[in-house]
Amino acid sequence: MRLKTLLCGAAAGVALMATSAAGAQSIELWTTETQSDRIATIQLLVDTFMALNPSVTVEVVAVDENDVPTQIAAAAAAGTLPNLINAGSELMVAFGEEGILDQAAATEMVDRVGRDRFFAGALNMHRNPETGEFYALPFHGWIQGIWYRGDWFDEAGLEPPNTWENIRAAAEYFHDPAENQYGILIGNMADSFAEQVFTQFAISNGGRQFDADGNLVFNSEEIREALEFYVDLAEYAPPGPQTWRARDYYIQGRMAMFFYSTFIMDDLALAEIAASSLTAENFAELAGGSFDPELVEHTRMVPIISNAQDAGYGVVVSMGIVDSDDQAETEAAQQLLSFLYEPDSYITWLHMAPGGMNPVLRDIAANDDYMADPRGIFARYGTDSIQEIIAGLEAIQTFSLVDGQLFPASGEIFARQIIPQMIFRATWEDVPVDEAVAWAEAQMLGVIGE
Amino acid sequence: MKPQTVLERAENRFGWQLVAPSLGVIGLLILYPILYNVYLSFFDVQLVGDNVFVGLENYQRLLTDSAFYDSLTTTAIYLLGTVAGTTLLGLGAALLLNQDFPGRNVVRGLILLPYFAPVISVVFGWQFIFDPVNGVYNYMVVEVFNLTDERMNVIRDPDLGVIVVIVFDIWKHFPIAYLLILSKLQSINTDLYEAAAIDGHGPWGRFWHVTLPELYFVLGTIVILRFIWNLNKFEEVFLLAPNVQTLPIFTYYTAFTGVIDQGLAASVSVIQFVLLCGLIWFYVKKVLKW
Structure with a gap:
């Protein structure tokens, strides 16, 4: 009787694991955007991504920028690190040095997005001087x-x-x-x-x-x-x-x-x-x-x-891919990143805070859709001052x-x-x-x- | 020792089986973390990679660190202030509300409100009260009563913050002292007061010779409970005034910020734990006389 129950349980467990492996790959994104309206926008983007990629489930977790090192340290100790970290480049370099980030995966992503599309200055802030790889990908800056x-x-x-x-x-x-x-x-x-x-x-x-x-x-x-x-x-x-x-x-x-x-x-x-x-x-x-x-x-x-x-x-805010033993998780994280760098989703993200989130991709900075933010904030400050800020990013x-x-x-x-x-x-x-x-x-x- | 019968042995075994789950849970959730913390305090803890055994070095560093002694002093001030404050205010409130007056039941209920209010919302309220530019505290002190002409950021000042934290704790927690004392007051036999009156004692004498001895153990319990709670208190202090470094806050900063040093932080916790055990032992033996 007992053996039978045990066998049934084990069979059910194996079946469940098999479905979850074939069905949904679940990944976690930590972001330092903690304001509720921004989280809502990020969630909307992520929901769209999940609708387009039914095999991936993404969970968004907001962490205050001052708590990120603490939370990453605690998560590293507990083995509960997220798959993607969205935080300032200085922190990202630190995490890269601590061995938390998958630099090969990030470098591959830089090439997938297009190395020439990035502003050189922003990219250089992420280059590992020893290997030439990138700790993380620049995402936007202020x-x-x-x-x-x-x-x-x-x-x-x-x-x-x-x-x-x-x-x-x-x-x-x-x-x-x-x-x-x-x-x-x-x-x-x-x-x-x-x-x-x-x-x-x-x-x-x-x-x-x-x-x-x-x-x-x-x-x-x-x-x-x-x-x-x-x-x-x-x-x-x-x-x-x-x-x-x-x-x-x-x-x-x-x-x-x-x-x-x-x-x-x-x-x-x-x-x-x-x-x-x-x-x-x-x-x-x-x-x-x-x-x-x-x-x-x-x-x-x-x-x-x-x-x-x-x-x-100034600060460039980056996207870092956390080193994971599970190749499928890394691929899912890269898939999400590819989606976030697509012009439509990228511009939606930047429009959360016009002026605060400035593009690190050349073609987006010159994109008309980007300059037409829904609340008309760019119109209020004028195109020149926005381009000046974007240019300033290169000189920080x-x-x-x-x-x-x-x-x-x-x-x-x-x-x-x-x-x-x-x-x-x-x-x-x-x-x-x-x-x-x-x-x-x-x-x-x-x-x-x- | 008498040899056990088969039945007794079986009963013993059964007894152990019954308590085994509880022992397991206690071991896992209480003993293991304490022992692991003691173990960590002898290591230089690495977040990535292996921990390095350093023997007593963490303790040596701690005992020569002036920040640790500052934290001990702050903790002592905080404990004395809050324990004395909550107990005395609770006693006063209980004595007052033990008198009969119209609307007493309503007041008895209302007085519990601070204790029930969620910490985080109350903390934000208090922070706003003490805001240096817009807060009502500075408005009253500077503009209404002209007590000083300088606005102060009382809550974030590393020296003054502890006073706000003490007042906040007294305000928030005196109701629990009041509740315990009041329930004991209501059970004191009125015959004792009559006997004291016949002996010629006035109100003060009756308080001193009847009320206080009757309350002795309740007050003792309150003091020890408040003491344990507040030595370990983190959220109230950290949320209200993060610059006030009592031992738990000091441990947090050591463990999770700056040069993250979890081995050192573990040794602070061990010292705090030993301190707490020692004080409780002394208190239970000498004051509560259990």
Whole structure:
């Protein structure tokens, strides 16, 4: 009796496994797009893909960008890694170095999409210097800049915030905490935003993590000066440790400048749409609330900061294929990627955040369908400024790129959030700048030495 | 020892068979993780590749790390503040609501609300209250009462954050202390109060000589429960003020952020576990006298 039951169970189990192998291949995609409207769009694309490819089931999981290293570490330890990761290129390089990504599969995909179609700069940020393979595929990108109240600057007769002196002078001028008005938002919580903003200042002062020979040169006069300046600049920011969410103070008219990516174009234009309904006419209790309906027109952006040299910063967001023993899973992941790089699906993805998600494929950047976003945001900012942003993507500088050469260890350093912790210590824990930078370099050495 | 009969042996065996599933579950879900954690604390844990045995090095590094002592201090402040706060506020509320007044039942129910409210929604509410630019806290302190002319980011400040976390915990958890104390208060025999009154004790004397001794074990239980809960508390502190590094938060940052060091994090957990066991043993022996 018992044996019979056991046999029946085993037979049923084998049958079930056979059907699942022949039927559906199930894969998981992790993305750092956590906003619900974006997840809805990604889900729509994935649903379309599944309708076209009934043999593949895709599950989409949203992970906050600051939690990605943690979650990947935990998943690697538990053996529950996803099949595709959609995150910033620095993280992707780090995961590649940790042996998590299938670089051969990614390289094959680059060729399948068309190596010549990619912008060279974006592709180079993913090239493994030792093997020439790609850690992952560039997918889209944004650039960072200082967004500021052009009307206030004009009125005050101030220069645009494009140099250290101009930034400090404007921050000081507009900072009036007694009136609940602030000069500038920079990141100084221990998170990625802090690192992104600081990196632009550091590079504009000639600071580097690595020299051209690959030696760690972080503990330098250039970096110390940049951190010193950065800590001082925090004096003109809204109180306490701050991160990108404080951009709301700008929208409320309480702040003159803030660092942000081109993702804000979408937010500002949408805020404008929202503002037309959020009026005292419709909501009596909003009578005291101030919202500048012309905020989009009054907002200007400086993408390059100068001190010892010019520095533009940005991030390319990539698609990485996780190394899997199961060839069928890898193929399914590649199938999904092929679909996502097709013009229709690719443009649908980019239109989730016009201005924030810029194409890394040449032909898409020039595509009319791409320029005609459904909410008319490109029309509002003008074709030229969009093309300027896309061109800016080719010129971005990060710690991992030195003279066009990629230093993968820099990605590892980024993933460990060493620079954000250094900024937090120097700004809020009264650690002297010299000590904070020396501490950071010691931590970086530890990462490289592993 | 008397030789067992066949029947007794069979009964013994049957007994073990009955508890075996529970033992298995406890072993798997409680003992195994604890032992594995102790085991990990002796290793340099690699996320990819093999762990390297390092003996007591993790403990040595920890005991010379000033961040660990800062975290211990923060934990001590947090524990003292929250345990004393919830117990005293719970006691006060219970004594008040043990008096008869109109609408008492409604108040008794309402007072439990903070305890039932979901942590995440309450945390967002509190964060908004303390927002430095738009929050009502700074508005009251700076603009209404002019107590200071500087707006502060109380919740994210690494030094001040712990105060907000303590106040939040007291607010959220005093109802459970109140509930336990009130149920005991209601069962105190009124004869005792009459006898105390006949002995010439006023309200204070009756509280001191009747109420408090009667509540001794309830208060003791509350203190130890709050203590255990809060030494291990993660979500409230982390969600409300991620810069306040009590031991569990410190462990999390060590294990999962920066230079991910899960061996070191395991040794923090072991120390926390030993600390907790030691304190509970002392407390049970000396205070609860079990």
